[in-house]
Amino acid sequence: MKKIITPTFTILIIALFFYVIHINKKPGLLEFNFSEEGIILDETTAIEIAEIIGFQVFGQNLKDYMPLHAYLKDDTIWHVYGLPKKSQFFVQMGGGPVIEIQKKDTKLINIYISN
DSSP, X not given: OHHHHHHHHHHHHHHHXXXXXXXXXXXXXXOOOOOTTXXXXXXXXXXXXXXXXXXXXXXXXXXXXXXXXXXXXXXXXXXEEEOOOOOSSOOOOSOOXXXXXXXXXXXXXXXEEOO
């Protein structure tokens, strides 16, 4: 009985393997539905993406410039920026982080510290 189950099981596994390969070869299984307006349609989404990028680049220091703000520049690029927190005890010198993200495909255009 054991000799019958082993070859049958092996053939079944091989058939399943080739079936999975065949299914994955078909074109068009994964389609991207890009909107004509772009992927990042609102300020909230732009800020969330910028926070992910910002924490990778600036680390926990980004928290000193939160909340982040965003506006759409030339209807193509989200300009996301942070402002230094105001305090009555010290004066913050310099600017804050700026992250520019392309609206249509979320491409990172520029990242820098403003003056």
